[in-house]
Amino acid sequence: MHRHRFEAKHHKRLDSAYRRRILPPSTTLKRFGLKREMTVADIGSGSGYFLIPAARIVGKGAVAYAVDASKDMLAVLGKRNPPSNVVLVHTTDGYGFEIESNSVDYVIASAILHENEPVRFLKEIRRIMKPKATLLIIDWRKESLRYGPPIEERLTPAEVKAFLAKSRLKATKAVILNPRYYAIVAKKA
Ligand SMILES: C[S@@+](CC[C@H](N)C(=O)[O-])C[C@H]1O[C@@H](n2cnc3c(N)ncnc32)[C@H](O)[C@@H]1O
Numbered sequence: 070m071h072r073h074r075f076e077a078k079h080h081k082r083l084d085s086a087y088r089r090r091i092l093p094p095s096t097t098l099k100r101f102g103l104k105r106e107m108t109v110a111d112i113g114s115g116s117g118y119f120l121i122p123a124a125r126i127v128g129k130g131a132v133a134y135a136v137d138a139s140k141d142m143l144a145v146l147g148k149r150n151p152p153s154n155v156v157l158v159h160t161t162d163g164y165g166f167e168i169e170s171n172s173v174d175y176v177i178a179s180a181i182l183h184e185n186e187p188v189r190f191l192k193e194i195r196r197i198m199k200p201k202a203t204l205l206i207i208d209w210r211k212e213s214l215r216y217g218p219p220i221e222e223r224l225t226p227a228e229v230k231a232f233l234a235k236s237r238l239k240a241t242k243a244v245i246l247n248p249r250y251y252a253i254v255a256k257k258a
Pocket residue numbers: 074075083112113114115116117118119136137138139142160162163164178179180181184185190
């Protein structure tokens with residue numbers, strides 16, 4: 070079971086000039102600790118808004134996994150000519166990623182948690198994380214109603230923290246980024 074997922078035909082909405090201004094992808098990833106040579110996985114990478122800058126930050130010697138449940142979305146990303154260290158991973162049900170356990174330094178989960186059963190989804194993310202790995206969650210605030218998913222589908226930072234705890238992950242940082250988005254950084258508990 071999963072909730073309504075974002076459709077590939079709307080992918081341009083994910084890459085607006087406004088979003089780039091309030092949520093600059095490269096700056097945001099560096100601010101929350103993404104560094105050269107890290108193995109990175111973007112779960113629900115969509116059109117590559119975070120994935121493409123992430124692949125550049127980690128550099129050609131490190132793998133950047135683009136994981137998505139939508140083949141159409143992976144095709145959109147493929148057409149954008151992603152850097153050569155990007156590996157596309159299709160997940161059929163969204164709860165099993167073909168990535169080795171304990172192998173990833175940095176996981177990105179942006180605008181995706183609310184589309185899934187949070188604990189099942191977070192447990193699969195935890196499986197691929199190395200012991201000291203970082204998980205960066207970015208999601209829509211419940212307050213901001215322009216664009217994004219319906220308010221009843223959105224999760225508050227407090228709800229996300231509770232789901233993290235149930236998934237044996239702990240939030241180490243929670244930041245309101247701007248009128249639309251918040252960020253939560255988590256580690257293995
Ligand atoms: C709203 S888009 C966000 C895309 C990107 N993370 C961003 O911030 O621009 C959500 C994406 O996550 C994908 N998705 C949703 N649930 C997923 C899951 N459990 N596993 C993999 N991909 C998933 C959807 O197919 C879609 O491409």
